Amino acid sequence: MEQTTTTPLSKKLTNWLVPLAAIIVFGTWFYIAPPGLLGKADAVGYAICHRIDERSFHIFGRQLPLCARCTGEFYAAGFALLFLGIFSPKKSGMPGW
Template sequence: MDEIFDFFGKAVCHQIAERTFLASGRVLSVCARDTGIYLGIFSTLTYLCLFKKRPSMTIPSVKISMILLIFMLPLMIDGLGSYLHLFESSNLKRIVTGISFGMVLPYFLYPLLNVKAIESTSTPVITHSLDVLIPLVLSSALGGLVFFGVLPYLMIDGLIIVTIIGWFSLIASFVFSKIIIKRIKWAFSIMGSILFLTFLSILHQILIKG
């Protein structure tokens, strides 16, 4: 199982050991920043799938979108500053900024799965502060458990890899949007996601060896 997790983690992450958390004494398959990003994505997607299933739902309003974009700034600042050696980052900063960034993404992608998303009468996905607060609390709680090494390796790494595949499957579903039968559409989306991640992982390994 470790090899499978590591293989798919390699598709999206540099996997630098010192920038990665440990769980049950084992290194996770993605770095602290990517761990935060996918915990954020998982938390928001879970909330939206459970409580936001209206067919006439669309992306957040312009005002709310601007606020959400502010949530994404810390990762950009921390990542760029660290890359340019302007300041030192830490795994705590990486997971916090990753969560802040990742939890925002589903608000802009998930509503577009609805056929009526572009209609002017559609309701924005965020209508109450709880629509943001609940995913934020959930992702922060998960991040805290990871940071303090409370969660077992198989649970947290499995959650991250499933979220990675699920997120890329959601993106791939737009390619197969013309397929009417949902089961077939999602089967193709998942297979497409796995194939794409496999390609990225193999490419990563080739570039490292090269």
């Protein structure tokens, strides 16, 4: 005898509403953020870094989105994740229960 299971309505709504809400939030931010790729990078950098002019790198007279300290922190975190992803043996999996 076959058993059919139905997905509850809340699960179906969650599967559609969460991605839709994320698209709306990202689209709104993309619309109201400063124009251009560098403007959007500056907006993200401003949200996570103090961006003091004397402590920031400059290229061709333009301040980079992150200060020197934050640049080092994020590069180190990125390299650590890359290193662990490549060289770390897989030690975990799905639970056996």
